[in-house]
Amino acid sequence: MIKTIEKNLQRGIRLLEAISDEQYANKTIPPYFSSIGCNMRHVLDAFNSIFNGLESGEIDFTARKRNTVCEKTTQDGILYFNNIISKLQTIDTSNFSTMVLVKDDLGSGIITINYTLESVLAYAHSHAIHHFASIGFIIHQLGIELPDADFGNNPTTPKKQLTNLIS
DSSP: OHHHHHHHHHHHHHHHHHSOHHHHHOOOOTTTOOOHHHHHHHHHHHHHHHHHHTTTTEEEGGGOOOOGGGGTOHHHHHHHHHHHHHHHHTOOGGGTTOEEEEEEESSSSEEEEEEEHHHHHHHHHHHHHHHHHHHHHHHHHHTOOOSSTTTTOOTTSOHHHHHHHHO
């Protein structure tokens, strides 16, 4: 699982290596006017929240430390990616079944949910894929080529369906 998450995060790095700072920080695409950098920061902040709460066993997604510096330049974005990947590589997989309390706001106030470490990492990975798909929309509008065909695609989406959507 760790290798799969890392592989997906590496896709983000490859994108950042292929675009300019101007493209990365561009907030002109409707309907959300959110940049590639804002989405990348959001994805990495979720992982960072997990790492910040591991020792206490309490992960608070509502208290994310928004690392807005990494939204502006690809270099800072790549540094944040590498930092998260380094932390990911330190996780002892024998602790995957460890229970953690996760605080989040699902739309009607903050609630606390019991997760395993494994399930909260799976959530963050799925969340990253979702945001990579949003970034794919921005990339398309800016006329940038995707770094690879699987960028932002959920692995459970049948390949035939993707082919039909692309053509």
